Amino acid sequence: MKHLTLAVAALAMIAAPVSAKTDPYAPASFEGVKHPAWSQKAVIYQINTRQFTPAGTIKAAEAQLARLKALGVDILWLMPVQPIGVTNRKGTLGSPYSIRDYRAVNPELGTMAELKAFVAAAHAQGMHVVLDWVANHTSWDNALVTQHPDWYEHDWQGKMHPTPWWDWSDIVDLNYARPGLRRYMEESMLMFVREAGIDGFRCDVAGYVPPDFWAKVRRDAGAIRPVWMLAEWGQRDLHMSAFDASYGWDWAKPLMAIGQGRGDVSGLFGYFSENESAWPSGAQRMVFTSNHDENSWAGTEYERYGPALTNATVLQFTGEGIPLIYNGQEAANDRRLIFFERDPIVWKEAPQRADYQRLIALRDAHPALWNAPWGARMVHVVNSEPAKVFSFVRAKGGDAVLVAQNYSAAGITATLDAVPYPGDWREEGGATVKLDKGSSLTIAPWTSRIFTRRF
Known part of the structure; x- marks a missing residue:
């Protein structure tokens, strides 16, 4: 009940007071937070530092920034950089989401100085860096476990425990009913904004x-930059x-269903209807393959999208949503990277790199395709093949x-x-x-046609 109670209280606090001169039936703003101007055309690139380079370090990742700039991406999402817990660790190296010390850098990845250098170098290239932040739980050997046991959840037996129901045995749940925990966690986050120049956060299991x-956190970090x-x-x-952005999981589901022969184009209608009708007008919903x-x-x-992958990628960059590229996609990585071990990406030249560059350039050149709230809504263009052709x-x-x-x-000719x-x-x-x-359009199997117009 802790999350429900606090969430209700928080939503009550968010509602602005109504003055005596305000029409009580006037609608409140439903735009969402104000986004930084630099997110207007942004494309996100996720760096799994452990696997990103043969060395698997922050310094080695810095050497790749010019390549990422040439790809056209704008926001670099670094997976957690902090030391990883040893107690109950999974695999040899453990999960980056099992944090042993919020205010340090994992020596396997590098140093705080090297993180600062990475961020500064990214800024020099015109890119921004967000840090993956794990606020829901810590590792079992985080110092907070012994220093502040009251900052953790306890079960009916009075024992600390992992997040209920999931197989997350390497972590232990925090309790946000404790003001001291909130203060410590926010101060830790702001430290990376002030000292390392971090431009924001990707927040793990944020709900x-x-x-x-x-x-x-948003208000206080925004006062810094x-x-x-x-x-x-x-x-x-x-x-x-x-939050500026959230996960568009339901965007992917109908596309995978189509690629696996379990659905058709009509499955996309539900996502885009809800996106337009139910979500804040300024919501940036991250779309990804x-x-x-x-x-x-x-x-x-x-494996997951099959023949629908090419179209799904085009839709990522032309439909509504803020696109994500996961490291290695531009090199046509076709392996499941091992999560708890070193398993470096095999980098090779692939046509996907040029495809991403072309789609990002198209997006940059056309304001209609920019992120919310700057871009335009999608308008469905009805066609004669509604189960097979998606047009907008x-x-x-x-x-x-x-x-x-x-x-x-x-x-198909539609x-x-x-x-x-x-x-x-x-x-x-x-x-x-x-x-x-x-008008009729003939479209080859599993492909897209893109047209532009100035008026």
């Missing part, structure tokens, strides 16, 4: 921590007081992009219904065509 804690925060969570309310969890535990993007337009400020995707194994901003559209890498109600 397991009371929202009023995150809201205070504009920060950006990503919640590993899939519910909308955290956007109102603390892989990340550290998906790759290690669920399978590679090739995004348009803003005289800039429009039309995307038509064939999610089937056969070439007739379009009403097209927003009818007229001459230029196909990406191709000729100019006239698109209007009744």
